[in-house]
Each structure stands twice: as structure tokens, then as C-alpha cells.
Amino acid sequence: MAVKVKYLERPKLTYKEKIFFLDFFKGMKITIKNFFRRTITTEYPYEKLTPPKRFRGTHAHRVRDGKEPPSFNVLLKFMEINEGESRCVACYMCQQACPMPSLFRIEAEQLPNGKKRVIRFDMNLLNCLYCGLCVDACPVDCIIMTDQYEGASYNRKDCVIHLDDMSKRGKDFDDRRYNEPDRIWIDDKTREKLWGQMDLNTISFWVFSTLAILSAIYVIFGKNIIYTVLSLISTLIMVSGLFFTMGAELVGALQILIYAVAIVVFYVLVISTVPQFKGKTTDGKFMLFSIPVGFVVFLELAYVSIYGVWQSSTGIFDEKVLSELGNAKAVGTMLFTKYLFPFEVASLILLVAMIGAIILGRKKEDVQEA
8 A cells, every 4th residue: 555645835934034133033932931920940059959858869778776667676686777877677668669779788687696688789870760669668767758859970870879879868867857848849048049939819919910910901991881780790899809819708709799899789770760971981081080180089998098007907806716706707897896987877878879770760740831
């Protein structure tokens, strides 16, 4: 059966692509995109980062230092291991678990007292996969993988590690990092240098804030009344999301139930029923008047917010009280004790607004001439 070969012609460049080098800029898109970003490249070997404690680097042996697991004390009855020596018991479990068992050379001798002593433990790291299976298989927590990664050499024999240097490397590693928490990065500073500091609450805050600002801008400058009301709903929902990120679940839920649902739906019903608003857009002749008024109101709100935060940055309830009372009970206590009068005034204003909306929504009765 003959094999058919299909030839594809490379598309020819247009005159615009030839003159303005568009293909060149397309190819450099990734480079240009990352050119203005903060670099995370380290200037090795002049700058070196300490890898995590769980980094799979050059192998080592832990020594007998009083920190052995209980299984080591059981096997110690059959082994001759002094203080400061490798705690290897020549069980060959690491070699059996390794996908390349030929990289191990383990030998032990029988002593006159009937005990066994390890005399050779070699590992050819040229054949090692650095998978860590030997570490998991060791019953006495002897073989470990350190944070040393500079294992390159010009000679093959230098890539074979032995019992003495493995014990020395393991002792050095435990002296430096044995009591260190078993975490991915050694500290937050090293992690932030590479990846920055951004948690879920911070990401949610910036997403909700950006969407709230964009929706609020359209509420101000939009000319279609229906679209501006929908943008107002979006703004209120985003603000409720901000309350949820700050731990005020009750206020966020009330923001959605009262403002984003009840009041805004009421606005929509009023707009759709009042004849002079139905199907019309906003008039732009009041824009010059509304912008300075809105700016003054913004300054007032900013002053109140900053002054309030400066007066009390944490509130009257600490985390312990909130955990005992609960978010809803704390808000209810403040609302019906210290802020009872403003709460009743707000309810009265809403009642007046509702009555005014009903009056505006009434149809005019036709007056017949007598």
C-alpha cells in the first residue's frame, strides 16, 4: 500500500506583515509580556535558595543519636552500632523497593559476638531516579534525602556515595533542619520571594472590589435606566461578597436579601410602571451638577470611614467574644442597643420612600369635562 504524502504550503506574508514585522512581535509576545514583571530568577551560583525540608536531594544516613524510632531499638539487639555511626541495619529494604536495585552495594559482616555490622553501603547516583521509595521503605528512618543538590562532577566515581560521607551528610542535615517544621518552604520569606503572598481572601477581595467599582461606574454614567438598575444590583452583590470575605456573614446575607433583592426589585417595578420613565433613558443635562455633588458625598463617606477606622480599628467585640456570641447575635446586640435610634430612622426613611413610590406609580385618572 502506497503512502500518500500531503504537502502544505506555508502561508505567504502580507505586505503589512512584511513592513511592520508583525510575525516578529507575535513571536516575542511572551517575552514582551513578562518583560515588565518582577523576575523570580535566582543568579546561581552567586545566589542560592535553600530548598524545602522535603526536597529530594543527595541521599544521607541518619546516625545513632538517641532520636531513633522504636523499631531501631528492637533491631539493635542483633546489630553492632555505636553512638554517632550510621543506624543502617542491613535489612536491604531500600534495595528491594528501588526501581534500580543495582545502584546499591550493601555488605555486612558477622561479628564473633553473633551481632551483625554494616561495612559497606554505596549508592551510584548516576542510576538514581530520586523517587524517594528507599526513604519510605527504611524501617529505622536511616536513609534520607537532604537539601543538597550540587552533585555534578567530571568523574563517574565521584557520583558514587559511600557510608562515611552519607553519615556525615546526614548528621549535618539533622543539625541544621531536624527540628524544622515539615513544610514545603523553609519560611514564608523564601516562598514569597518566588510566588508572592496571595491567599484566597485577598484574591476574592480584589475580584469583588473590581467588579463593584466597574458596576458603580456604569450606574453613574449609564444612560439606559434598566441597565443602570441591573448594574446597581451587581454592585450590591459584589459589596455583599466583600462582607463575606471579612467574616461578616450576617451583614453580607442582609445585603443580598434587603438591597440586592427587595429594594432593587422594587426600583425595577417602579421604573416599569411609572409612565414618564418607561422606555426612556436618563437625561445628561444634570451630569455637570451630579458629578460635584457625588464627589462631595464621596469625600464625606471617605472621611467618616477613615475616622471610624482610626477611632476603633478592631471594634468592641474581639475574636473570642464573636466566637462565643456568634456574628448574628453581636450585630443584633449593637443594632438594638447603641444604634437603635439610627436603625428606627432608617426604617422611617424607607417607609417614606415606599409611600412616595406608590404615589408616583398611581395612574392619573382621566378628568371628564362636565
